[in-house]
Amino acid sequence: xxxxxxxxxxxxxxxxxxxxxxxxxxxxxxxxxxxxxxxxxxxxxxxxxxxxxxxxxxxxxxxxxxxxxxxxxxxxxxxxxxxxxxxxxxxxxxxxxxxxxxxxxxxxxxxxxxxxxxxxxxxxxxxxxxxxxxxxxxxxxxxxxxxxxxxxxxxxxxxxxxxxxxxxxxxxxxxxxxxxxxxxxxxxxxxxxxxxxxxxxxxxxxxxxxxxxxxxxxxxxxxxxxxxxxxxxxxxxxxxxxxxxxxxxxxxxxxxxxxxxxxxxxxxxxxxxxxxxxxxxxxxxxxxxxxxxxxxxxxxxxxxxxxxxx
Amino acid sequence: xxxxxxxxxxxxxxxxxxxxxxxxxxxxxxxxxxxxxxxxxxxxxxxxxxxxxxxxxxxxxxxxxxxxxxxxxxxxxxxxxxxxxxxxxxxxxxxxxxxxxxxxxxxxxxxxxxxxxxxxxxxxxxxxxxxxxxxxxxxxxxxxxxxxxxxxxxxxxxxxxxxxxxxxxxxxxxxxxxxxxxxxxxxxxxxxxxxxxxxxxxxxxxxxxxxxxxxxxxxxxxxxxxxxxxxxxxxxxxxxxxxxxxxxxx
Numbered sequence: 001x002x003x004x005x006x007x008x009x010x011x012x013x014x015x016x017x018x019x020x021x022x023x024x025x026x027x028x029x030x031x032x033x034x035x036x037x038x039x040x041x042x043x044x045x046x047x048x049x050x051x052x053x054x055x056x057x058x059x060x061x062x063x064x065x066x067x068x069x070x071x072x073x074x075x076x077x078x079x080x081x082x083x084x085x086x087x088x089x090x091x092x093x094x095x096x097x098x099x100x101x102x103x104x105x106x107x108x109x110x111x112x113x114x115x116x117x118x119x120x121x122x123x124x125x126x127x128x129x130x131x132x133x134x135x136x137x138x139x140x141x142x143x144x145x146x147x148x149x150x151x152x153x154x155x156x157x158x159x160x161x162x163x164x165x166x167x168x169x170x171x172x173x174x175x176x177x178x179x180x181x182x183x184x185x186x187x188x189x190x191x192x193x194x195x196x197x198x199x200x201x202x203x204x205x206x207x208x209x210x211x212x213x214x215x216x217x218x219x220x221x222x223x224x225x226x227x228x229x230x231x232x233x234x235x236x237x238x239x240x241x242x243x244x245x246x247x248x249x250x251x252x253x254x255x256x257x258x259x260x261x262x263x264x265x266x267x268x269x270x271x272x273x274x275x276x277x278x279x280x281x282x283x284x285x286x287x288x289x290x291x292x293x294x295x296x297x298x299x300x301x302x303x304x305x306x307x308x309x310x
Numbered sequence: 311x312x313x314x315x316x317x318x319x320x321x322x323x324x325x326x327x328x329x330x331x332x333x334x335x336x337x338x339x340x341x342x343x344x345x346x347x348x349x350x351x352x353x354x355x356x357x358x359x360x361x362x363x364x365x366x367x368x369x370x371x372x373x374x375x376x377x378x379x380x381x382x383x384x385x386x387x388x389x390x391x392x393x394x395x396x397x398x399x400x401x402x403x404x405x406x407x408x409x410x411x412x413x414x415x416x417x418x419x420x421x422x423x424x425x426x427x428x429x430x431x432x433x434x435x436x437x438x439x440x441x442x443x444x445x446x447x448x449x450x451x452x453x454x455x456x457x458x459x460x461x462x463x464x465x466x467x468x469x470x471x472x473x474x475x476x477x478x479x480x481x482x483x484x485x486x487x488x489x490x491x492x493x494x495x496x497x498x499x500x501x502x503x504x505x506x507x508x509x510x511x512x513x514x515x516x517x518x519x520x521x522x523x524x525x526x527x528x529x530x531x532x533x534x535x536x537x538x539x540x541x542x543x544x545x546x547x548x549x550x551x552x553x554x555x556x557x558x559x560x
Contacts, residue, residue, distance in 0.1 A: 015470075069476070070439065070449055093469040096435050097451045100404070104440035109405040109524035112434045122528065127432050128327045132336050133533050134432075137526040175448035176478045179464065183472040192470075196558075220559070228488065238454065238468040238489060245348075245428065245488065247470070253558040263326065270536060274556045276548065291539035291556065294548050304545040 001030030001120060003086040004058075006077060008094040009036060009044035011066075016193045017090025017147075019154030022051050024147040025088055026155065027117045031055045034162075035080065037073055039066035045164050052159035062169030067178035070098045075170045077102040081142055085120065091146035091248075092192075103144040110144040111136060115151045129244040129267035149192060150250035150271055184237045186224075188214075191240065194223035196253045199242055199269070202229035203258020203279065203298055210236055212302045213257060219309040225249065225269075227259045243268035258298045261286025278302070311421035313356040313365045315390065316411050316441075317349035317372050319381040320431040333529045345381045348426025350388075350493035351486045355424050355456065357389035358491065364458055367391050369418055373402050373410050379509060386504035387496030393509040398521060406514075406521035408440035413517035415445060420481065422463070427452050427485040438485035448478035454489040 003025040008015040018034070025032045034048040037060040045059040058080065064072040077098070081087060087102065089095035091113040103110040115133070116124035122137045123145065191197065198213050198220070210224065217224045226236035228243055242249055244267035254272035259265060261277070261284055269275070270289055277290035280297050287293040294301060321327055321336070322344040328337045345353075359365035370385035372378040373396040382393035396410045415423065428435035435451075442449035450456075450465035457464045459477065467474045468487045478484075496504070514521045542548045552559040 070442075070451075074443060093452055093467075097439065097449075100436035100439035101443035101449065103436070104405060104408055104443035107405070109403050110434075110436055111525065112436060126533070127530070128321070128336060129430065129433070130533060131327050132329050132530050134530050135528040137528055138524065139526065140524050174479065175446075176450070176476050179475040179477050181469075181472065181474040232488065237472065238487075239470060239472050244430065244433065253552065253556075264323075274552070274558045275536075275539070276552070287541070288538070289536045291537075292548055292551055293539060293541045294543075294545065295541060296545075301545055305549070308545055308549055 001028070001085045002083070003028055003030060003032050003088055004080060004084045005032060005034045006087065006089040006095070006098065007034050007036045007044065007048050008090060008092055009038060009041065011038040011041040012043050014044055014047045015092070016154065016190060017092045017095070017149045018048070019051065019157065020149035020152045021088055021090045021147050022054060023152040023155045024117065025086070026053050027152065028086055028120060030085065033058060035060065035077070037065040037068065037076055039063055047157070049162040049164050050158050050160050051155050053155060054160050054162040057162050057164045058167050059164050060167040060169055064169055064172035068094065068098070069176050069178065070101045071173045071175040072170065073098050074101040074105055075173070078105045079170060081106055084142065086143045086145060088145045088147060090149050095146045099144055099146050106142060106144065108140040108142055108144045109138065110146070111138055112146050113148050114145050115148045129263050130270065131263065148248060150248050184239050188217055189221065189223045191223040191225055191247055192249055194251055196220045196222035197225050197249050197251045198222050198255040198257065199225035199227065199259060200230050200236065200257050201227035201259030202233065204230055204235050207235045212306065216302060216306050216309065219306065227265045256286050256290070257302060259286055260284045261289065311365055312367045312369065312418060313359060314415060314418055314420035314423045315352050315356045315368060315370050315385065316423065316425050316437070317353065317370055317381055317385055318346045318429045319343050319372060319374055319378045320346045320429055323347050323430050329530055329532045333531055335527065335530050343377070345384050346426055346429045348428060348486060351488065351490050352424040352426050353385045353388050353390060354491045354493040355486055360389070369394060369420065371396065371411065371414055373398060373407050375399055382509055383504050384496060386507040387501040388494060392507055395509065395511045396514060396517065397511050398514050400521050401523050402521055403523050403525060404434050404436035404440055405524065406519065407437050408444055409519045410514060410517055410521070411441050412444045413519055422481060423483045425483070425485050427487055438483050442483040448482040450476050450478055450482070451485045452487045453484050454487050456484060
């Protein structure tokens with residue numbers, strides 16, 4: 001048994017989900033290899049080689065992988081697949097984009113977003129926005145999996161010394177072209193890995209009011225998130241969205257501010273260790289999952305919180 | 311250009327699902343069904359392309375039980391021109407659906423296929439990517455903006471770090487995210503008109519596709535619930551609890 005983890009990276013370094021994916025590969029048992037396909041990706045490959053438990057890094061450094069487009073990356077995964085029992089990636093927008101394409105080319109029914117591994121072919125995954133858990137067994141010869149990062153602790157970034165093997169590219173398919181990106185930049189921790197997350201909902205009323213949350217976030221070393229309602233209303237950028245169709249987070253402390261608690265939002269945060277809800281509506285469903293609820297006007301409570309944190 | 315829009319019938323997103331007592335699945339008897347919300351956005355996107363003069367015909371496709379016809383009628387009432395039901399009582403996994411859709415695409419030869427990024431029942435997020443792979447077409451997932459540019463399609467994708475723009479060669483597959491549009495409601499006259507629009511029915515056998523499931527569902531269970539918490543009276547009390555009781559703040 002051996003697992004190929006498809007690394008998500010930006011050529012210069014690994015994205016955090018790769019550490020969780022390698023951790024899940026460890027739970028499967030067997031050899032772990034990591035594929036780093038990119039352009040000028042030596043640094044990312046070196047980072048993958050340093051992960052404990054990784055036996056080998058496959059580095060495909062070629063122009064067609066510069067932006068890791070699914071159309072060009074999937075054929076490479078398919079070429080390598082026969083050497084492995086499991087292909088695995090984080091269930092990030094990267095993994096969700098690439099893995100099903102590769103799975104279809106391999107005639108494999110992928111198992112998405114697994115939250116537990118019960119055996120080499122048996123996995124548990126949330127369905128219906130996490131309102132049910134399905135335990136499934138895959139009968140395909142190769143298992144193609146994406147991994148819910150919040151349920152697999154990341155491996156350490158150092159301690160390993162895997163060999164790096166160079167691979168030739170598969171050539172550009174010429175189907176799609178990367179034409180630019182607008183990344184949300186801030187100095188705060190990444191939403192999916194932050195120890196503390198403070199999220200705002202429809203109750204925030206305007207994008208400017210997210211400034212209040214950012215001030216508190218900076219004092220707590222927290223990431224800022226948002227509900228779908230807040231993102232749809234334009235109060236926060238799309239990459240802040242926590243929920244069934246956004247990001248799944250499980251920090252030590254999740255503070256929901258002005259969020260009613262629709263099941264779609266709860267799906268993205270209910271595995272947090274401690275949940276705090278601040279909402280003026282006493283009946284808001286968020287209070288049913290909150291460890292500590294404060295019924296209050298957020299426009300008073302949040303500045304007060306900011307002040308008392310010093 | 312013909313646009314194909316695959317859609318799925320699911321438990322209404324506003325219904326709280328219940329796990330069956332025998333743990334074989336979730337309760338679907340006497341539960342309100344509806345079009346998957348992401349599929350509604352896909353239908354709306356196709357209609358807007360037609361209204362802009364880019365699309366000439368919209369074909370809605372569903373794979374599933376006979377009642378999926380109702381979902382197809384909804385798409386027709388919104389503005390699709392005709393519909394195809396691939397009728398099957400079997401459990402259809404994304405790979406099987408992608409194979410069925412590939413067969414439909416080869417027959418219909420659309421220039422663009424627009425799908426929801428995921429269905430809110432099994433939350434798989436696979437079908438569009440699988441279809442793109444099987445067809446060897448370009449794909450753009452999680453799309454919040456589309457525009458036809460010359461011979462290609464420019465799509466803005468909502469990715470983990472922000473937004474990404476890609477240019478796809480046509481024909482192409484697009485899977486849509488929440489912010490692409492707000493789907494329209496079907497008006498009563500359009501619901502009436504939809505009853506007369508053509509709706510063809512085929513079977514997986516007609517299309518020559520083996521839909522045998524690859525996954526065995528061993529058990530469907532309820533997730534562990536959270537313990538009910540407490541209400542605090544003030545910000546000061548909240549901070550005290552977080553520091554001294556929950557110990558998540560120092």
